[in-house]
Amino acid sequence: MTITSVHTLLPARVASNATEKRAEKPPPQLHGVQDFPFKGYHPPQPEGYQQSKAHPDTSAIVIDNGSHLVKAGWSFDKNPRFAIPPVMSRYRDRKLNRQCQFIGYDAYVDATTRGQLRNGFDPGSSVVGNWDVMEGVLDYLFLKLGVDGADGGVGRPILMTEPIANMAYSRKMMNEILFECYSAPSVAYGVDSLFSYRYNGGTDGLIVDSSHTSTHVIPVMNAKPMFSNSTRLNWGGLQNAEYLMKLMKLKYPTFPTRLTDAQMEEMVHKHCYVSQDYDRELNGFLDWTGLEDRDRVIQYPFTEHIVQEKTEEELARIAERKKESGRRLQEQAARMRLEKLVKKEQELEYWKDLQNNLANETKKEIRRILEAEDLKDEAALEKLIRELEKSIKRSRNKDLGIEETEEQPEEMTFPMLDIPDDQLDEAGLKEKRHQRLMKSNVDARLRAKEEKEREKARIEEEERLDRETRENDFENWIAKRRSNRQSILQRIKDRDRFTADLGNRKSLASQMRMKTLANLASDGPKKRRRGGDDDDFGANDEDWGVYRTVAVGEGSDDEEEEDLNGMLDSVEKELLEYDPEFSEHNTFAAQSDWTKSLVHAFLRGPWPFDPESQREAHQLHLNVERIRVPEVVFQPSIAGLDQAGLIEIVADIINQRYTNPADQSLLLKDVFLTGGNTLFTGFDERFRKEVRGFLPIDATMNVRKASDPVFDAWKGAAQWASGGDLGRSSVTRQEYMEKGSEYIKEHDLGNATW
Amino acid sequence: MPPPTPANDEAHQQLLNTLDISHVPKPFRNPHWKPSQRRNKNLKQIVSEASRKEASVMATQANSGATTPGTSGMVTDGTQTPAEGAGPNLSQATQNLSTLVLEKNARATFQTGPAVTYTNIESAPSFNPAYRHHYCDITGLSGPYTDPKTRLRYHDKEIFKVIRTLAQGVPENYLEARGAHTILK
Missing domain, CATH: 1.10.287 (Helix Hairpins)
Structure with a gap:
């Protein structure tokens, strides 16, 4: 098979007409970045403790031990009193020579404290990894809750949340701290998402809890969680922020300011959303039309270089x-x-x-x-x-x-030249020699003039012929022009590739060059051995060509470069004039214009980029990332996580693990979304739409979201703790001493023993 | 950022003092509490220790016969000849017996399959081909092509040009974001 014609299909992004592109886009709306999440000083709230003195055995301290925020308050409160990130900054101040300890938001107060920041949770998991931090956080919370330690301990029951299927070691350590360090009278544990579900009045259904470090799917029947059919996906809000950080660092490798995790988190919260039809929306995301709305510009603080402007x-x-x-x-x-x-x-x-x-x-x-x-x-x-x-x-x-007019030199005559030498005296001979010189001068000038005229005639003739072919055989003429343009483009491309290849040590071009160099270096001595010093390098003009193949970098082929671009310009001018199919936006210059560049749209949106401007250098553009980051929970393979996505998990639980149609419909009747990672715009709709695709056509499904996906877990825990269940489900200090640090009591909202 | 003035500095120190909880008395703490030195473990350590412990419990139970079978534990399920019948091979019989007991105990505790642990509730790899899309590593758009040299997926020829001009090591970073990088050990 032979290729008879080549036609380039341009994507919609390029094909839209040029005038539309020229139209100036409105200036971008800039979004600022937060500095650091320092929230100021929070005074303690001891009145809760005073209130709890009335019923010290039933007023429990409720702590939702989340990896993003630790929420704490009293079981009789409606809302948590304190919510802090589980971080601590502890160091020795050299100047004051004393230990300092800052917890939660306070640890972000200045550069020193931020430098010593430690997170309580093992990075990327919902498991506590640093118990010193955990102790610090608990100290802070008890202080702020106004616990006075009248009996040498906390003196109130404690209810804590823990991740589903918590590790025995984690619970052991937590028990040790709570019972031995804080002398808690009793401790109960429960799972956060189950509390949230209970708070929202659910009894039978499917909990989809997408939180900070992980996403869980838990079927619940008769208000009992089915742990053996629960599944965890190791992706949550934290991973979203980390992924965005990775993407941003790759997108802007030379960004002048430091990007912080907190800023990334803020961007995820503010600008990302779940796409309803990911693949379709994705491929149109960088299209020119409407890009100014899809592209979000994050402006980092900057100082513009001031150019000395003269008045x-x-x-x-x-x-x-x-x-x-x-x-x-x-x-x-x-x-x-x-x-x-x-x-x-x-x-x-x-x-x-x-x-x-x-x-x-x-x-x-x-x-x-x-x-x-x-x-x-x-x-x-x-x-x-x-x-x-x-x-x-x-x-x-x-x-x-007065303009000088070069008077035409009168026709010179050289009479002496015809007289033979022997008829001339000394002066005559001299004169003759002079005249001969003059004559050859004049002759040369005449010849040059003729040459010039001939050249002119030749060009005119060529143009005439060209015109004739154009008029008589237009098809051929235009085909020739087009192929000519193609070949010039090809040569430009080849040249670019060659220069690029020379930078790469392993490329063919570099290897050829090294070979030449090696040859040049080696054949010198060989020759001398054979035939003495007969180095005739340079005798032949072609010898010097060697330097052209050896030279690299600047100036080696500047002339040619100019030439190629000039040739392309002239060919394109002709094509513009005569080719009906060749228009302004087909030219090489228009094709390589920034408005056509996908990479430019990706990096800088629909606005021109000025590399000198500090303002623009300090801008991040979020476009594809806005849907790419939240998509990971649906398609974990995007971020290289080898796990099934949320929809697949849900479909698997409903279709494979519960074969009884009655159970299936029971679960589907109440699908409950909770956790901070479900707060994205469009999460519910996308979830509903995709799960529907896995269900029988007549299945009914009801998806709802927690009234407050972040704080409902704490509220549910407080509600539960103020009921009678707490006493039955708590491990007392006595039991801890007798049965060991891994002992817990099972209840409907907590983990089971195994 | 303006240079810190002494007054500013003092105010900041004041703020630090109010925020610092290290010098605040904490009467609710047990003064004799001494945490163990090596209590901080990462998830990997905890998981591996837990699984090791589990395995060792199974092993000791299987070998030592620490669990004495109850009277009702003597049921045979038909696949196994009763111990009396297998007179010469006594050791194997005891072995089987203890395994049986163990299994029965396990069944009694967990009615529905194996124990639920932190590791086994993790979701399995995806088997649905509908979710096996390829996306461009640079832009995130659809990525139907793969560069054989860097193994990066790319959207179109313009991105390919970009890939070919990437500095050394950068393609590896892109692969890492997708979890497809080579880890040298």
Whole structure:
């Protein structure tokens, strides 16, 4: 098969017409970044503790131990009193020589504290990894809750949340701290999402809990969680922020400011959303139309370099000064010219006088005078006078501004050349030699002129022929032009590739170059051994070509570069003029314009980029990332997580693990979304739409979201703790001492023993 | 940022003092509480320790016969000949017996399959081909092509040009974002 025609299909982004592209986009709306999440000083709230004194056995301290925020309050509260990130900054202040400890938002207060920041949770998981931080956080919370430690301990029951299927080791450590360090009278544990579900009145259904470090799907029946059918996906809000950080660092590798995790989190919250039809929306995301709305610009603080701008007045003064000095120079030159002219005129007068005087002198006297003036004969004198007159005239003309007209030199004759040498005397021979020289000069000039005319005629002829072919055989003519343009483009491409390849040590171009160098270095001594010093390098002109193959970098092929672009320009001009299919936006320049560049749209949105501007250098553009980041929970493979996505998990639980249709419909009747990662715009709709695709056509499904996906877990825990269940489900200090640190009591909202 | 003035500095120190909880008395803490030095473990350590512990419990139970079978534990399920019948091979019989007991105990505790642990509730790899899309590593758009040299997926020829001009090591970073990088050990 042969390829008979080549046609490039341009994507919609490029094909839209040029005038639309030229239309200026409105300036971008800039979004700022937060500095650091320091929230100021929070005074303690001891009134809760005072209130709890009325019923010290049933008023529990409720702590939702989340990896993003630790929420704490009393079981009789409606809302948590404190919510802090589980971080601590502890260090020894060298100046004051004492230990400092800052917890939660306070740890972001200044650069020193931020430098010592430690997170309580093992990175990327919902498991506590640093117990020193955990202790610090608990200290802070108990202090802020106003616990006075009257009996040497916390003195109130504690309810804590833990991740589903918590590790025995984690619970053991937590028990140790709570019972031994804080002397808690009793401790109960529960799972956060189950509390949230209970708070929202659910009894049978499917909990989809997408939170900070992980996403869980838990079927619940008869208000009992089915842990063996629960599934965890290791992706949550934290991973979203981390992924965005990775993407941003790759997108802007030379970004001048430090990007922080908190800023990334803020961007995810503010600008990301869940796409309803990911693949379709994705492929149109960088299209020109409407890109200004899809592209979000994040402006980081910057300082613009101030260019010293000169005032109008100063500029005028400088110009005036320049003009003044120019004038002075001109005057000087004119004066000097005048002086020279005067001198020449004097000289001329002198010589004329001399000539007049000579007329009355004897021959002998004449010769004496001439000899004294260093002149050969009267003819020489005459010549001198003539030349002087000429030069005076010329300089006068110049002063007066008269355009000098080059008078055509009269047709020169060379009579001496035809006379044979032997008929001439000494002077004649000399004259003949002179005339021969002159003649060859004139001949050469004539030849050059003829050459020029011939060339002109040839070009005219070519143009005529070209015109003729164009008029008579347009198809061929245009085809030739097009192929010519293609070949020039190809050559430009080849050249670019070649220069790019030279930068790569392993490329073919580099290897060839090294080979040449090695050859050059090695064949010198070989030759000398064979035939002595007969190095005839350079005798042949082609020898010098070696340097062209060896030279790299700047200036090696500048001339050619100019040439290629010039050739392309002229071909494109012709095509523009005559080819009906070739229009302004097909030209190479238009094709390589930034408005056509996908990479530019990706990096800088629909606005031009000025590399000098500090303002623009400090901008992040979020476009594809806005849907790419939240998509990971649906397609974990995007971020390289080898797990099934949320929809697949849900479909698997409903279709595979519960084969009884009654169970299936029970679960589907109440699908409950909770956790901070479900707060994205469009999450519910997308979830509903995709899960529907896995269900039988007549299945009914009801998806709802927690009234407050972040705080409902704590509220549910507080509600549950104020009921009678807490006492039954708590492990007392006594039981802890007897049964060990891994002992827990099972209840409907907590993990089971295994 | 303006240079810190002494007054500013003092105010900041004041703020630090109010925020600092290290010098605040904490009467609710047990003064004799001494945490163990090596209590901070990462998830990997905890998981591996837990699984090791589990395995060792199974092993000791299987070998030592620490669990004495109850009277009702003597049921045979038909696949196994009763111990009396297998007179010469006594050791194997005891072995089987203890395994049986273990299994029965396990069944009693977890009615529905194996124990639920932190590791086994993790979702399995995806088997649905509908979710096996390829996306451009640079832009995130659809990525139907793969560069054989860097193994990066790309959207179109313009992105390909960009890939070919990437500095050394950068393609690896892109692969890492997709979890497809080579890890040298």
